[in-house]
Amino acid sequence: MEQVDLVIRNGTIIDPKNEINGAICDVAVKNSKIYSIGKGLLVTAVKEIDAAGCLVTPGLIDNHVHCYEYATPLGINPDRDCLARGVTTAVDCGSAGASTFMGLRKYVVEKSSTRVLCLLHIASHGLAAAGCAGGCPGGESDTLAFLDIDACKGCIEKNRDVIKGVKIRLQKSVCAKGATEDEAYRRALIVSEACAVPLMVHHIESSVPTQRPDGADTRIGCPSHLRAGDFYTHAFHGYDETIINSANGKVHDDVISARKRGVLFDVGHGMGSFNWKVAEIGAKQGFWPDIISSDLHTQNIRGPVYDLLTVMTKFLHLGMPLYEVIKSTTLTPARALGMETEIGSLTAGCDADITIIKQEACDVQLEDSVTQLRNVKQRLVPVHVFRSGVQHPILPKLPWPNEDILQHLAFQLERCVIKDDA
Structure with a gap:
């Protein structure tokens, strides 16, 4: 079997460049580049990540x-x-x-x-x-x-x-x-x-x-x-x-x-x-x-x-x-940006920039820029990130909404010509 640096297995792939929308596939990385993508890749890897239940997207x-x-x-x-x-x-x-x-x-x-x-x-x-x-x-x-x-x-x-x-x-x-x-x-x-x-x-x-x-x-x-x-x-x-x-x-x-x-x-x-x-x-x-x-x-x-x-x-x-x-x-x-052949896809040969995301249920208020709130029932959160095949740590998200920020933004609603009805 081919030796690679990284394989991400069982993820739900969304890769618009290659018109992949929800296929369960593996992604292999070698020498900082996307090596291959497919179901059940026959490769051995220095590092293996199970992305079952997660979205795997281009960086x-x-x-x-x-x-x-x-x-x-x-x-x-x-x-x-x-x-x-x-x-x-x-x-x-x-x-x-x-x-x-x-x-x-x-x-x-x-x-x-x-x-x-x-x-x-x-x-x-x-x-x-x-x-x-x-x-x-x-x-x-x-x-x-x-x-x-x-x-x-x-x-x-x-x-x-x-x-x-x-x-x-x-x-x-x-x-x-x-x-x-x-x-x-x-x-x-x-x-x-x-x-x-x-x-x-x-x-x-x-x-x-x-x-x-x-x-x-x-x-x-x-x-x-x-x-x-x-x-x-x-x-x-x-x-x-x-x-x-x-x-x-x-x-x-x-x-x-x-x-x-x-x-x-x-x-x-x-x-x-x-x-x-x-x-x-x-x-x-x-x-x-x-x-x-x-x-x-x-x-x-x-x-x-x-x-x-x-x-x-x-x-x-x-x-x-x-x-x-x-x-x-x-x-x-x-x-x-004129960089379609380098970034933005999981195409073999592109830089191995990859984001793994969890789509999870929630029930929280989320603010816009002028203090208007909406009740959000699902959110996207990062789980893993790779830049040119190298994994970097994910920092935890901050809680929504930020009440202090809402107070600070209140004046901006007055400037709006389009806003929620009073």
Whole structure:
């Protein structure tokens, strides 16, 4: 029999790349790569794990985190807060810009067991003093001089192994009360197109409209000016410029059009950007996220986000099929990042990034980002995680909900134009 390093036996496999949905199979790993997958594999292994009763998936990809630890107010530790909760690939979204990227590369990417990728902020200093946690008003795009197209392009070209796209935040509070938003957006679009990489846009309480007025086709909009493969993150917030038309309760026409042409709608839960009511309206209209991500950072790891699997649990509760939940955290982000042949599947030859998950019954209240609660009856929890075939410890989950966090978030509900009835 063939000798391998690891075999995971009897697991329920969900691998969307290979269209496997619930087959009971074994997975063998050799030399840090997936070696084979099948029923009753005739191999001997240095290590064997019985995954009976568990889901075995490709290593989870969190498409939106902030992990530039110590250098930015939002930076978490990816090994502690991502890998130890079942995530093998974390995409840092905008923490670094062209002037600060090499620190992210040297001190986070190169030193972490987690695979860390980057969407480079169009602002040269990234989120080094993000207004949401930096203790001061204003934001990274208040001054257009910091949005250097050539510097951003040059940094991407020199670091394509790590940098997979561009990031911008469109929000009046970080763009000189809206005065710089249109131009900042235009520059980000120019860089992403010139470098042939996707653009991720944070779009909340913005002067750039979600739905352009009738007949205003020349007005720059978001997501109307995004292209196939671009990411519209924080898709389920309930503030001004939400995807929902508050007048009729329908998903905006420009949002539907954007999806049809290939724009990817990303959850990006975050401290303030997931609203149960908005997600429920979307679910009833068949508007599910393409990608489930956490926007995990220092201000939300103890709630309301906790970890990626908790965000996945929320969409499972909403009725999103389990297969699609897994696809949105494996194949879809891998493909969007241009890494489909390396990560996001259990295909032989791919990196042996594997997450083993327990789907278990529960009866708990789970909060969104604005204090609204739902009674969740099942949840997804990590059991084992392997990064390039190496097993890493799983840290225990924190209890839901966090009452202290709920009190802290109460003010955000007042800003919502979509929320639960009083």
